[in-house]
Each structure stands twice: as structure tokens, then as C-alpha cells.
Amino acid sequence: MLSAVLRGGRVAIHTGLRSWRALSSLVNNGSCRILKSPPLVSLDLLDDWSCSTDQDHQGSVAFPNHSNQLNTALIDGKAIAEEIRSKIANEVIRMKSVIGKTPGLALILVGDRRDCQIYVRNKILACKEAGIRSEVAELPECCSEDEILSALTNFNENPEIHGVLVQLPLPERLDEGKILSMLPLEKDVDGFHPLNMGNLAMKGREPLFIPCTPKGCVELLLRSGVEIMGKRAVVIGRSNIVGLPTSLLLQRHHATVTVLHALSKNPEKISREADIVVAAVGIPNLVRGSWLKPGVVVIDVGTYPIEDPSSDHGYRLLGDVSYGEAVNVASAITPVPGGVGPMTVVMLLLNTLEYAKRFYGFS
């Protein structure tokens, strides 16, 4: 499906298909490798500079061509996530039938932030749909660090739990670093442990888990047939949760990555150089049409809730990207909601399943 070939002295990944929908369909109807794209973590290639300084390489680039706005593809994260979730559910059933075991995910929710409650609720629901057992420890806003650590310890020691996550952000008065460092590496399905991050950053090493949102972003690109290798990728935002690991993962896929942050000068100009933009800041509509090069692929991680009495839930979500403007410029774009969000949740299920399989030696 994906193959590395040498063409004109240049290594290139070819999908054989140009349409992300066609590729997505192929990927999701394939064999067991559908659970994740094979080269998700990295494509190991020699850093051979001798072939990179020629300038006549554009001919071999299979990047989406943008002619007009009608061609802009909507990257339907909800549909892609649903297909992956369905495959996870099948794998959970197979695991249960063969060894009589079910993956288990534990969630710790502190306080009453509405967005955190929604995220946790969605994760529980997704677990249920995939047949993964979930447990939640809900703690009040005013709880002590010791109470959180106690809940963590219980989950850590429970062999039926294969992934533990603490819903972030925690109330500010709590020491997030200390609490997260109590998570054992092998159950850190969010992948936020610094050892995991170091292994993601370093060549020749493999992380146990790739953080869910970055993994979801790159899966969307891969399953949409977007070439990453050699492309200029701009990651806007440098959070430990999204921006940093996304930049590291894109670099593993041989993109030329630039990280923009609040202290970057001329972010608009730099962003406009990118073939792929991943926006993960949390400021609605920060990225305007003028930040984007025609034909760019846009992954919008932002989910900022604003009041909206006309909506079913009384609020709606805004992304970091001005969708109305971007859709006139980009060749492909994720919507908010329905883009990265569903992928994040399904990657969490996948990380949990993967650890459960390792734990039980089931393949």
C-alpha cells in the first residue's frame, strides 16, 4: 500500500493513490495493519545529504494540487475514527474469545471544568463502543494531591487496567508534573512521560506510546494520502501534549518542521511557507487565510468552547483555524468538531489495546 522507492536518486513514499478518500477506504478495508499505518512511528532512512541538495525534485512530488476551492477535501476525522474504532472492537472481541481477557482503561477526573467532563464522558462512551472496560475516579475540585495519588496507585496496581490517564488540565494549585510522574511508563497511554518523549525525539529509539492527539493528526495525514517526507510542516503551538510531540513525530516522518510559538516573529509569514500546518494553540480563528499557502493541508487541533444557545448543548466548538477562510486556500482541511477530536479518542483506545496485548502476550 505504502512503498518506499528510489526515483532519480531521491527516496519517496508513494501511495499509488492521490485521493485521500480512496486511500482511506483502502486502508480501512485492508488486513490487520489497518489498526495503524505501518510506518506511523518512523520511516528509518539514512540521512544522506548528497541527494538533497539538488533542486529539481518538484517533479516527483505527489502533493495535492490545489486549483480552486471546490477541490478542497474535508478530512473527515469522525468517519476515519469510526472505521478504526470498529476494527479495535473486532480485535477486542478476538482477544476476549481467545484468552478471555478485555483491555481496561482508567480515567482520573479532578474538578468540574465542563470541557474536561465532556472529554472524559466521550472517552468512556468510546471505550464502551469498542468493548474496552473503563473505570473513572472522579475527585472534587478541592481534593488533595494525596487523594489523586491514591487513586493513581490503585489503578497502577490493578492488572486489569492497561492504561491510566489523568484528564488535563488539572486545577492550577496542583503539581501536574508530580502527579503525572506517578504514572508508570507502561500504563502511560497518553504518552506524556518524559522518557517516552525522549524516545519519540531520538533517532533509533521507539516510544512505548505515541501521544494520542499527535498520533491522530499524523494518522489523518497518512490515511488521507498526504506525503509528509520532505514537506515543510509548521506546527503552531508547543505544548507538551500536542505541539511538541507532533513536531517530533512529523520529523520522524522526515518533514522539515518549524515550531511556531507565541514569541515567534512574523508567524503569519512563516506559516505561509508550509505544505502542512498543524494548529494547536487554543485561540479561536488565530490562523487566518493569509497564514496559508494555496494547496496547504490543514490539521486543526483547536477546540475552544463558546456559548451558543442555538446549539443542542448550549455551546459549540471553535478551532484555531478560520475555517471559512482556510477552505478557500487549503487542498484539504479537518473540520472542528469532527476532525482531530474523534481521532484523539480512538488513538487512546488503540494505545490501551496495544498495551493489553503486550501485557498478555497476545498478538
Added chain:
Amino acid sequence: MLSAVLRGGRVAIHTGLRSWRALSSLVNNGSCRILKSPPLVSLDLLDDWSCSTDQDHQGSVAFPNHSNQLNTALIDGKAIAEEIRSKIANEVIRMKSVIGKTPGLALILVGDRRDCQIYVRNKILACKEAGIRSEVAELPECCSEDEILSALTNFNENPEIHGVLVQLPLPERLDEGKILSMLPLEKDVDGFHPLNMGNLAMKGREPLFIPCTPKGCVELLLRSGVEIMGKRAVVIGRSNIVGLPTSLLLQRHHATVTVLHALSKNPEKISREADIVVAAVGIPNLVRGSWLKPGVVVIDVGTYPIEDPSSDHGYRLLGDVSYGEAVNVASAITPVPGGVGPMTVVMLLLNTLEYAKRFYGFS
């Protein structure tokens, strides 16, 4: 000396001095903070996007102006390293006189690569000059992994040894990752442990050691009065030893960092956008004058030995940057040799001293 001020809604670091020589002199004649620039690891600032999208910030930038080649400053790594080494030597004497202890560094050299032998010899010499005790385990090219691991274990268990390093590269048949993972985190003065790298990468965390070459590069910039925050920095090369940690460290200093590698397209064009270029590839003269923007600051990490019968040692070192061309474009540049190399060695001494101080609780 270095202070963060808010000017026109923009946080900026001002040195108060524009000349790197003047600043270097001030730094090195100061108090105990001379051993390293105080904000070397990071400048913690809020990622406040609201102040970054204005475009009229150039007025507050104190970046070196380049008018003609005569103004190009030579960043004299040898002189700066010598001043730092002298301060380390004083600190070692003080430690000996107060608690009767001396820092100790252990080196493991495998095989007979000439460059590795030179590096190890230089490190031993530098230890001697700083009063740091050094021990070397020299193993033949054909030695087994077990022999290396045995030498490592001896050093790890020796309380008089405060830093252990394995001279890289190891012969190809050996499992470098496995051998390096035997280094205990607290004696990993090279800072190559993945947990250390994760802590360097993540906001809000601190690495125990910053890898020596990246630390030396950023020290050269800081002591030369080069502003890093908000600048576009291009790191050429993405090795675990130099490129990766340098990019992470520059990002901690709030540069907008782009990492170029062998699969990057148009590296020349992207490099030309940078205010700071750090070249760490190991290909002599890869970076030509056309890769550089006028006024750029160039840090050349490359040290490629070529035969030269006219030289004292029968060889000479070439950098990654075409010095003759770059000197006509850059506002400041490190020479090869005499730039980054001496700083790497002195940062190793500093990391060893720092761990010895932590180990003995000496401050």
C-alpha cells in the same frame, strides 16, 4: 546582566551591551554565575499569543547589524572556553580545600579511530588543566559488549567518578543504544539518556545535564550577546548528539526553530531565512555563502579531518560551513577549529563539576 523587560507589549531580553567581546568579558569577570549563563536551560515565559501577531517589532530587536565583511565578528570559542575552564579550575580548588574532594571523569574508548583518540586525549588534557581527575578504559576494536559493560559497571559503582562517557561513535557491530542505556542517569554527563532528552524537550521540566555540544553552542551565542528569543534559528542536521538537543535548547530560549535534514527540500532557501544557523552535519563546506542571510550568526559544529602534510599533525579540520564565503555574509561566525570544539570539552568539565557538587552537597 541579562534582564527580561516588557517593551511595547513585547518581552525582550536585553544585554545592555552589543559587543559579544564586551559581554563575554563581563560574564567572565563576574561572580560565581560565570560558570554558566543563568538562563542557559530556559527562559520561562508564558506563551501569550496576543502579543506576537503584531508586525512592528523590529525596532526593539538588538540583532547585530551587518554592513560589510569587515564587521564580521569571529566568535573565539577557544578564548571563551579557556576563561570558563579557568573558573572551573578555581571551583575545583575551592571544593578540594573545603571538603577534600575532587571531581572525577571516566572515559571509555573503544577501537583505534583517530578522531576518537584525539577527542579522548583532548578531554584528558582538559581535565588535567582544570584539576579534574580522569580515568580511561581503552578497549580494543574487537572487544565484546560484555567487556564494555564491565568497564561501565566499574565506573558506575565508583563514588569517586562523577561523570562517565563512552566516546562515540562505537564500532558499528556494537549495540550503541544498549551500551549507552547502561549509563546511570546521574553520571550521564553527555546528557544522551532519553529521559534527559525528554526533560530537555518538555516545558516545565529540567534535564540533569544538557548535552555538551549544544550547551557550548548556546553559551557561545549568549556570551556573544546574540539575542535568541524570537529569532529564526535553523539547525542543519538532526543527530541525537548535536542537532536534536540543539534544536530543543534553542526552542527553550524561544527561538523559532527549523530543523533541516538530508531529506529536506530546498535546504539552501530555508537556511537563508535564518538569523542563527547551527550546522552540525559532518559534510565539509555543505553550507555555502548562498545558504546564509546577510547578518546571520553562524555556529559551525562540523569537524571533518582531511589529510594535510603541511600541518603539524598531518591533517586539518574542516567545518560544515564554507568559511571563506560565510565570512562575507555573516555578522558573526565560529572558526573551525577553535570555535565549538573547545566549548564542548569545557561543557563536559562543567557537567562533571556540577554533578560532583550535587553528589557531595557542595555549593
